[in-house]
Amino acid sequence: MKRSVRHSKNGKIFGLSEYIIKIITIIILIILWEFFSRVGYLSPLRFPRPSKLAITLWELMTVGYPIGITVWLHIKATVCRILQGYLLAAAFAIPMGLIIGRSYLLEQAANPVITFARSVATISLLPLAIAWFGVDELSRILLIAYGCYWVILTNTIQGVKQVDINFINAGRMLGASRRQLFFRVILPATLPRIFAGMKIALGVGFMVIIAVEMIGTIQGLGALIQQARFYYSSDIAIDGMIFIGILGLLISIVLDRLEQIMLPWAVGLEEVER
Amino acid sequence: MNTCNSDTKIVVKDITKQFPGENPEQGLALYDVNFTVQTNEFVTIVGRSGCGKSTMLNIAAGLLSPTKGEVLINGRAVNGPGSDRGMVFQYSGLFPWLTAIENIEFGPRNVGMPKAERRASAQELIELVRLKGFENKYPRELSGGMQQRVAIARAMALDPEILLMDEPFGSLDQLTREDMQRELLRVWEIRKKTVLFVTHSIIEAIYLSDRILVFNPNPGFVKKEFVIELPRPRQKSYPDFMRYYEEIYEAIC
């Protein structure tokens, strides 16, 4: 990342690293929050004290909300749904993307369809899915699959299209048959872009599932915070949101590590399709 | 100077290349190009950017087909890439997902050479280009000069008779470039090949080649030919060297 000349050279402010500054700022904010809450400036209904949040956190982990469904079960439900929808989407999107990307004609024909399908708000399909498949896991998984599918598809197509012509020429000069060219040159060359698409798709799937879980189910992180809303339990809502945020972070960290392991040779950032 | 005899490796005959487009005049890259290359001769094409030198090389490689005319290698017309020609590109074109030695083994693997044989032959080539110890490095871990050395080794892995080189040292800094020019000549002396080289550097051309073809831009054709009769290794300080330089420079302008 290029740094403007105005930035400090070694990333330190007041002699402390960025990381420390962040943590200190957060701690200060939490302390202020607790203080203003106790003194009465912040309404306890809307802004529960951090200490209360911590207590609720513990309860969520042990007793659960609704009683019996601990936050771990909620997380498990959410993660399972995301995973199933996500993998389903990838299983179809990657091969389709590889096929479409290779053919100029197919790509031209597919483009309007893809553009339109992507502009359809995934969430808006929920009522349709419910009407067709009922309020059950299948609808949710299909919805996540829909959201993920188009992102992975477009990135795979772009990845195939943008394979450096030098690679293809080199492959041809080195005696590769069409089949060898595909599996030994085009496929590896496309992998970084496919991976980039997979990362974005997981983010999309994550956002979709949270919203989907707010309708028609009591298990799952989205369901958890929706329940909290009905009983005006802002502490549970906020704790739930914290869990959601942490889960999202974990997912992206895991994906980054996976990318480092699987594609150690891939360097550099590329333009990606959102 | 189109002497066709049993020693002629490459014959470029009446090559014309028209690229489709709105403006037919702009798309005419090559027009009536004719020249020959003898076996184990080092011939360089020089010219300004856009004079069609790369296009000519790609046609000789079989990666592009000409609109008119043909390229004959050993008397037979070229109609696609083949293992009798190896090519080195300006930006190495090394596969980033393979290590250096795996890149070199790529060609032999495609034609079904057994593993042990591939590995041995690739190892030999690594040593030829003096990269012993770097076999298992990925291209991004190698410097520009090293990458081009791997690229040369890779192009030679199927033991082609002809080496086609498209400004292979164009992306290197001047000092590395001069190192690589020496390296190339050294390798060429050891494993004799017919070389068709493309560059826009006149000095590089004089240093390396037996014969230089000056290409005219828009459309491309052979404007003038020079035979370099200097013993190798050549020094820029030779008076004849600079005399050639001036003549070629004038021919380009």
Next chain:
Amino acid sequence: MSNSSFGRRLWVSWAGFITLLLIWQIISVMKLINPVVFPSPTGVIKAALTDVPLNRLLQHIGISLLRVVLGFTIGATLGIIIGIVSGWYYRLGRVLWAPIDLIRPIPPLAWIPLAIIWLGLGEPSKVLIIFLGAFFPIVTNTYKGMVNIEPNIIRAAQSLGLQGRRLLLRVAIPASLPDIATGMRVGWSYSFGCMVAAELIAARSGLGYLIMHARQTGQIAVIVYGVILIGVINLLTDFVMQESIIKRKLKWQFLSTS
């Protein structure tokens, strides 16, 4: 590009679309799937014309668009300001970003329950969600744009005597406009998605509500109509945004010497 190849490309582009429509029509005509739950294209058009009176439809569309525009405008304004300030004044920026980085992993839709607790079921809670949808991409991209300016541009401007606020306004901000524009485009599409979701989950008006209500009354064709309508509006607004604002103000980015 000659006229014939352009015409051919156009034809091919639409061939895919039309094929799908035909398949859809055939499946429903042959009643392969229960026609009650799977309307045909003609059924959807019919529902569009009869089941949803035009003035009510326009009302819903109007409310939805109003919400998005409001939330987006606030989000964009705040996002751009914070992005510029935090990108230019490095120390302030690092402090400002601590809470932003903390909140960013939480998807805007996860804020819906809290927004309702805070602001009730009325307009403000939905605008808040839409605001969040726009804010994060815009502030992130603006910050990135400010931080990634070519150092040479700044140095050149400084050597010409510019400094301080003038440097910021006349050089730094224009240089980061492409990134800001990208952020706005992404922010708009997120805002739109948030609007639909928020209306589906907790609203009594708007396009999202329209769809949800249609499901409850069993008017499947209207659902399909609504879904398609949302998609079309999304495309249109994105197109408008791209063409008018971005292309006009950022002409310099797209011009190139071939």
